[in-house]
Amino acid sequence: MTQKRTRADAQTRMMRLDQIAAQLKGEEPCTVEDLAQTHGVSRRTIARDLEIMRAQGLPIEAERGRGGGVRMDVNWGVGRLNLSYAESVDLLISLAVAEQMNSPLFLAQMGSIRRQLIASFSREKRRAVEGIKKRILIAEQASLPVQTSMGKPKPRVVQTLHQAFLNQKLVEIDYVREDGTKSKRTIAPHYLLLCSPVWYVLAWDHLRDAPRTFRCDRIQKATEEFEKFALQGPKVFEPALDHYNVL
Amino acid sequence: MTQKRTRADAQTRMMRLDQIAAQLKGEEPCTVEDLAQTHGVSRRTIARDLEIMRAQGLPIEAERGRGGGVRMDVNWGVGRLNLSYAESVDLLISLAVAEQMNSPLFLAQMGSIRRQLIASFSREKRRAVEGIKKRILIAEQASLPVQTSMGKPKPRVVQTLHQAFLNQKLVEIDYVREDGTKSKRTIAPHYLLLCSPVWYVLAWDHLRDAPRTFRCDRIQKATEEFEKFALQGPKVFEPALDHYNVL
DNA sequence: ACAAATAGGACATAAAACGGCGTATTATTC
DNA sequence: GAATAATACGCCGTTTTATGTCCTATTTGT
Numbered sequence: 001m002t003q004k005r006t007r008a009d010a011q012t013r014m015m016r017l018d019q020i021a022a023q024l025k026g027e028e029p030c031t032v033e034d035l036a037q038t039h040g041v042s043r044r045t046i047a048r049d050l051e052i053m054r055a056q057g058l059p060i061e062a063e064r065g066r067g068g069g070v071r072m073d074v075n076w077g078v079g080r081l082n083l084s085y086a087e088s089v090d091l092l093i094s095l096a097v098a099e100q101m102n103s104p105l106f107l108a109q110m111g112s113i114r115r116q117l118i119a120s121f122s123r124e125k126r127r128a129v130e131g132i133k134k135r136i137l138i139a140e141q142a143s144l145p146v147q148t149s150m151g152k153p154k155p156r157v158v159q160t161l162h163q164a165f166l167n168q169k170l171v172e173i174d175y176v177r178e179d180g181t182k183s184k185r186t187i188a189p190h191y192l193l194l195c196s197p198v199w200y201v202l203a204w205d206h207l208r209d210a211p212r213t214f215r216c217d218r219i220q221k222a223t224e225e226f227e228k229f230a231l232q233g234p235k236v237f238e239p240a241l242d243h244y245n246v247l
Numbered sequence: 248m249t250q251k252r253t254r255a256d257a258q259t260r261m262m263r264l265d266q267i268a269a270q271l272k273g274e275e276p277c278t279v280e281d282l283a284q285t286h287g288v289s290r291r292t293i294a295r296d297l298e299i300m301r302a303q304g305l306p307i308e309a310e311r312g313r314g315g316g317v318r319m320d321v322n323w324g325v326g327r328l329n330l331s332y333a334e335s336v337d338l339l340i341s342l343a344v345a346e347q348m349n350s351p352l353f354l355a356q357m358g359s360i361r362r363q364l365i366a367s368f369s370r371e372k373r374r375a376v377e378g379i380k381k382r383i384l385i386a387e388q389a390s391l392p393v394q395t396s397m398g399k400p401k402p403r404v405v406q407t408l409h410q411a412f413l414n415q416k417l418v419e420i421d422y423v424r425e426d427g428t429k430s431k432r433t434i435a436p437h438y439l440l441l442c443s444p445v446w447y448v449l450a451w452d453h454l455r456d457a458p459r460t461f462r463c464d465r466i467q468k469a470t471e472e473f474e475k476f477a478l479q480g481p482k483v484f485e486p487a488l489d490h491y492n493v494l
Numbered sequence: 495a496c497a498a499a500t501a502g503g504a505c506a507t508a509a510a511a512c513g514g515c516g517t518a519t520t521a522t523t524c
Numbered sequence: 525g526a527a528t529a530a531t532a533c534g535c536c537g538t539t540t541t542a543t544g545t546c547c548t549a550t551t552t553g554t
Contacts, residue, residue: 006508006509006510007541007543008257008510009257009509010255010257010260010261010264010510010511011261013542014257014261022367025369031499033499041543043544044502044543044544045543045544047502048543050500051501051502056258062500063551064499064500064501064550065499065500065550065551066499066551066552067498067499067552067554068499068500068551069499079328079331079332079334079335079363079368080328080329080367081360081363082327082363083326083360084326084356085326086356087326087359089356090356090357090360091360095341098345101443109331109333109334109336109337109338110337110341112331113330113337116327116328116329117328120269120328121326122269122273124273124275141387141388141443159356194350196348196350197349197350198350199350254510254512254539254541255511255512256541257541278531279530279531280530288513289512290531291512291514291515292511294531294533295511295512297531297532309530309532310520310521310530310531311519311531311532312521312522313523313528313529313530314529315521315522315529316531317531498552498554499550499552499553500550500551500552501548501550502547503548505546505547506545507542508542508543509541509542510539510540510541511541512537512538513537513538513539514536516533516534516535517533518531518533518534519531519532520529521529521530521531522528522530523526523527523528523529524525524526524527524528
């Protein structure tokens with residue numbers, strides 16, 4: 001028996017709408033009665049929910065009569081992603097990389113995704129975010145010895161690096177050179193360079209006061225500093241670009 | 248002023264909460280009064296909204312006293328993406344590619360994104376979606392002559408191809424061979440092969456009844472058929488794999 | 495013809511959303 | 525130390541949304 005349930009507040013109702021959408025995406029058609037049962041509300045309420053969703057443009061189809069039911073056109077499934085800040089940054093950088101790689105198969109629907117992503121950043125960061133594409137460089141694939149010598153960078157390092165790169169903040173890193181020498185530096189990460197599958201950071205080394213190139217998987221630890229840096233043109237890094245044969 | 252604002256219904260309120268979240272992400276601190284003004288509601292209402300958002304786990308910080316205000320920890324910005332079906336498919340494939348490319352810089356936070364994406368598909372499609380990684384192959388970069396001869400595939404074709412690939416449906420394609428010969432075929436797209444930046448489809452050609460390789464940018468038109476196909480192992484395509492030097 | 499399903503109108507009602515007011519608290523400024 | 529500017533939050537009254545119930549119309553398959 002349908003007792004007087006507490007009236008759903010805004011969130012609860014939106015959640016219900018989301019869940020209904022999810023159920024409707026399933027191939028198995030569900031009737032209004034089913035939905036009413038699962039959500040513990042009356043048929044009428046479900047009907048009203050559907051009304052709202054239709055008004056929002058969701059292509060919900062209903063078949064009347066015996067064996068009928070409600071379902072949503074499969075090709076219209078709405079995916080809702082809730083991204084944390086770190087995820088947003090990573091996804092944004094990945095999209096920029098895909099775009100720079102010029103592989104058309106990537107770019108089919110990515111424009112709208114990128115626009116939505118950018119919109120989720122604060123106004124102050126928009127400019128930085130929009131210019132990110134220019135700061136990602138693609139070079140030829142790495143040579144086999146380099147590929148095999150590649151280590152697995154720590155997610156924590158990658159994440160810090162991404163954020164500092166995006167925010168144009170200085171980073172303090174622990175770096176291990178090829179010969180095993182360890183050093184601690186403060187760098188300004190200007191460009192990311194992909195020699196698939198190896199990543200490099202083209203940065204200004206604030207200790208040596210000179211441009212340097214760091215291989216991401218050799219960075220042991222990274223800490224984002226408070227200080228921002230001003231972006232420099234790619235001219236400073238031209239020697240490195242030549243060396244890696246940037247496209 | 249007799250502002251007879253209609254009271255917000257569930258959607259309107261959720262939108263307001265979202266907008267407040269967006270404003271809070273901005274570096275400039277806003278006071279409750281500001282928010283009240285922008286949204287045309289009372290301070291008390293904004294206070295209640297903040298209360299709700301805090302209860303949801305959003306790290307909203309408030310500073311009392313002069314010059315104070317409300318703001319959200321910048322590193323916690325929540326980005327909401329509403330993806331259409333086509334966008335979900337494309338993003339999913341792109342993530343799978345990134346994963347296969349084994350570039351660790353991609354993979355920092357992508358796991359959770361992928362999980363959320365998969366969750367937005369219907370139960371029937373989950374299995375297909377989860378197995379998609381194995382069906383994407385990465386080879387060495389294309390030779391320069393091939394790279395320069397690459398055309399720009401039509402978004403419509405790419406989209407159809409993606410969906411047919413994911414759904415394991417047959418596709419009818421109009422194909423133009425290197426020598427200009429045009430043909431119409433019905434193929435089963437088993438694998439996608441990336442020789443950056445060129446894409447190939449390893450498919451079973453149902454007219455010739457033999458495995459064939461098609462370059463995506465040479466496909467002029469694609470129509471998803473109704474019939475599904477059963478996935479075959481990669482053995483059938485081994486000659487092609489050898490030819491393209493798959494990693 | 496009947497049963498099963500959607501579509502939606504009308505009405506009543508409880509609870510949520512909201513505004514307004516008041517008080518407590520905290521921090522800055524003079 | 526006092527004034528000021530901000531958040532935090534409790535209470536109350538009003539508005540109206542969200543919901544349930546009952547109802548009729550319409551479609552459709554058996």
